[in-house]
Amino acid sequence: MTSSNENKKSLKSFYVLWAILTVFGVVVSLYAPGYLMPKSMSSSMHLSILTMVVFSVSAAPVAAGVYAATLYIMRNWAHKGDGVPAAAPAIRESAKTVVTWTLTSVILTVFLLIWGLGALAVDNSGASSNPLVVNVTGQQWVWSFQYAGPNGTKVESNDLYLPEGREVVFHITSLDVTHGFWLPQMGVQVDANEGTFTEIHTTPNKLGTFDVRCTQFCGLNHAFMVTQGHVLTPSAFTTWLNAQPARS
């Protein structure tokens, strides 16, 4: 009787610790991604940041459980002196704890699976009938961007210009080794491979500049394979496009 009461009391500290660490994890998860991830300039990036927050918040109780168990065990099984340590109640012998732990993990995992599939579906839905097609070519160690210019001409630029509010479809390839086409603020990242095209889309929703980087180590000057992108108003974009020299 006494022993059972002691066990109850003792495991209570584990529950309290679990709750405190969960609250801490949830608060950090709510605010950290906003500070640590690039500022969003597209709906895809907004969805990526939201997904990061949802996944971090959902992982918080599980991570908190692991840390709480670790601290609880370190405190209760600490060996002091030469004597045999006093036995503390084992967490695994508490049916309530095991059921809570398992159910929490299962429910959160199923929720994340549903969220992930839903986010993928949302990101792939709503493809516009008139997207801007930009051909992206990576080579050691520059990016170049080809657009359809006025009157069937082709326009090429080493800076990426995009209009606000219109879906952009990137057709990406490489002339040599594998590069990684990455627009951090747009939530766009896909490999550029020689001899084949990869495709990715986004819709910029904020005016301003963004980064264009390479995510695959592609040789000596990989770190310098960076350039800038610009989101312009649709009319400014048309003006820019028309001002470029036609290539053919």
Ligand SMILES: [Cu+2]
């Ligand atoms: Cu590269």
